[in-house]
Amino acid sequence: MAFTLYSLLQAALLCVNAIAVLHEERFLKNIGWGTDQGIGGFEEEPGIKSQLMNLIRSVRTVMRVPLIIVNSIAIILLLLFG
Amino acid sequence: MAGPPRRLARSPQVGGHEVRDLELRGVHGAGMPASKRRVPVSQPGMTDPHQLFDDTSSAQSRGYGAQRAPGGLGYPTASASPQSAFLGDPVSNMAMAYGSSLAAQGKELVDKNIDRFIPVTKLKYYFAVDTMYVGKKLGLLFFPYLHQDWEVQYQQDTPVAPRFDVNAPDLYIPAMAFITYVLVAGLALGTQDRFSPDLLGLQASSALAWLTLEVLAILLSLYLVTVNTDLTTIDLVAFLGYKYVGMIGGVLMGLLFGKVVYYLVLGWCCVSIFVFMIRTLRLKILAEAAAEGIPVRGARNQLRMYLTMAVAAAQPLLMYWLTFHLVR
Numbered sequence: 001m002a003f004t005l006y007s008l009l010q011a012a013l014l015c016v017n018a019i020a021v022l023h024e025e026r027f028l029k030n031i032g033w034g035t036d037q038g039i040g041g042f043e044e045e046p047g048i049k050s051q052l053m054n055l056i057r058s059v060r061t062v063m064r065v066p067l068i069i070v071n072s073i074a075i076i077l078l079l080l081f082g
Numbered sequence: 083m084a085g086p087p088r089r090l091a092r093s094p095q096v097g098g099h100e101v102r103d104l105e106l107r108g109v110h111g112a113g114m115p116a117s118k119r120r121v122p123v124s125q126p127g128m129t130d131p132h133q134l135f136d137d138t139s140s141a142q143s144r145g146y147g148a149q150r151a152p153g154g155l156g157y158p159t160a161s162a163s164p165q166s167a168f169l170g171d172p173v174s175n176m177a178m179a180y181g182s183s184l185a186a187q188g189k190e191l192v193d194k195n196i197d198r199f200i201p202v203t204k205l206k207y208y209f210a211v212d213t214m215y216v217g218k219k220l221g222l223l224f225f226p227y228l229h230q231d232w233e234v235q236y237q238q239d240t241p242v243a244p245r246f247d248v249n250a251p252d253l254y255i256p257a258m259a260f261i262t263y264v265l266v267a268g269l270a271l272g273t274q275d276r277f278s279p280d281l282l283g284l285q286a287s288s289a290l291a292w293l294t295l296e297v298l299a300i301l302l303s304l305y306l307v308t309v310n311t312d313l314t315t316i317d318l319v320a321f322l323g324y325k326y327v328g329m330i331g332g333v334l335m336g337l338l339f340g341k342v343v344y345y346l347v348l349g350w351c352c353v354s355i356f357v358f359m360i361r362t363l364r365l366k367i368l369a370e371a372a373a374e375g376i377p378v379r380g381a382r383n384q385l386r387m388y389l390t391m392a393v394a395a396a397q398p399l400l401m402y403w404l405t406f407h408l409v410r
Contacts, residue, residue, distance in 0.1 A: 004287045008294060051306045 013074060019059050020067055028056075135210060208253035208316060210243040218248045219255060223327050224351065226358040232365055249362075253316070256323020263289065263326045263404075266333050270408040273337060289326075289404060296322050296400070300393055304367075307385050313366045321362060325355050325397045329405050336409035344409045352398035359394035 022028055033053050196202060222229055235247045244252040267285045271277040297318055304311070328351030336344025368386050 003291070004284070005291045005294070008291045048306050051308060055305070 010074075013070060016059065016063055016067060017071070019056055020063060022056065022060070204316065205253070207243060208251070208320060210245055211252050211254045212245045215245050215248060215252070216255060219252070220327065222248065223324055223358060224331070224354055226354055226361065229361075232361050234365075251317050251320035253320050253323070256320055256326060259326035259330060260286075260289065260323060262330050263333075266330055266337075267408055270333055270337055274410055292400060292404065293319070293322060296396065303389055303392075307382075307389055309367055309386060309389075311366050313363075317366075321359065322397075324358070325401050328352065328355050329401050332401070333405050333408050341409060348401065348405065352401055355397045355401065356394050359397055360390060363390045363393060 033049075033056070232249055234249045235242045241247075241250055244250040244254075264282060264286045268277060268282045271281055297315065300318060300322075301315065304313070328348070331351055332344055332348035335347040367390050368383065
């Protein structure tokens with residue numbers, strides 16, 4: 001599995017890409033994980049589901065632009081070095 | 083050219099004091115008086131828990147002071163007599179002074195920027211160990227069943243340095259154990275005629291990747307379960323690095339005595355690490371009530387208990403996975 005640090009980096013990049021391509025309207029809303037459906041009350045205990053939704057939303061917001069850059073670099077490196 | 087080697091000659095240093103002494107040496111070039119950077123302490127014999135390392139400056143300051151007093155104003159006047167003998171003209175003196183002040187400025191800039199990315203001062207806490215602590219900690223890693231009190235002592239809101247409390251996490255043992263594991267893996271592969279130098283790098287990279295994966299997985303699950311702990315990332319790296327000690331023990335015994343002994347020793351170390359992790363993490367992850375021994379009901383505490391058990395159970399699995407291919 002995690003043979004080298006480089007393969008770990010590749011796996012992480014693929015996972016973050018997977019989170020970034022989740023479509024808001026067609027998919028997340030249909031399974032009840034939309035960004036406007038989670039923020040319920042302000043109880044003391046958020047619960048795993050709302051934490052996950054928060055995580056997905058923040059990853060998608062924060063990593064939009066850096067992902068473009070990192071993906072381009074990965075594509076160029078793979079084209080050059082195989 | 084007998085000058086430069088003599089000027090750069092180092093006074094004898096003990097291992098743990100090198101970091102501070104290098105700091106003092108850097109101050110020399112910047113022209114600041116050395117006394118500003120020295121850690122204040124009453125006597126060399128007494129060590130109060132506030133400072134991480136023993137202060138040996140009183141023993142060495144005499145040697146430093148003699149060198150530093152003429153050097154405080156800068157290099158032109160600091161040139162010792164052997165140097166001035168062949169660097170007589172003032173132009174090269176000026177050039178040397180300029181170069182050395184540039185180097186000192188660069189060093190300060192690098193230090194300031196590095197401190198932003200890697201918390202160097204926080205890292206120093208984890209390396210403030212001494213021989214007795216290492217011995218006791220190693221004993222605890224192999225036999226944690228008799229140890230009663232697992233709490234880390236605090237001192238005015240900051241945990242005490244590892245040399246004063248055997249429960250505090252440190253990074254010295256995990257770092258040394260990791261390097262020793264890579265070397266022992268090379269040795270094991272060599273005895274089976276499977277060795278080549280790039281395999282060492284591959285072993286190191288693989289173990290490091292597993293460690294990173296573990297740290298990320300645990301951080302993610304800590305975030306999801308909303309645990310309010312003071313378990314920092316470096317603490318977590320330290321705790322997860324303790325399993326390398328057991329791995330080294332297992333592989334060495336397996337190399338010396340065969341596969342059965344390897345399984346026995348590895349099994350013993352796995353159980354020890356399991357108990358060690360549970361007892362250590364219980365205090366950090368679970369709520370205070372559970373730490374006192376009272377099992378508190380409730381969904382949150384149950385989740386936290388599962389998380390602790392999962393982290394502790396992952397250690398023996400990884401210990402086996404990373405070593406079974408080394409002993410044939």
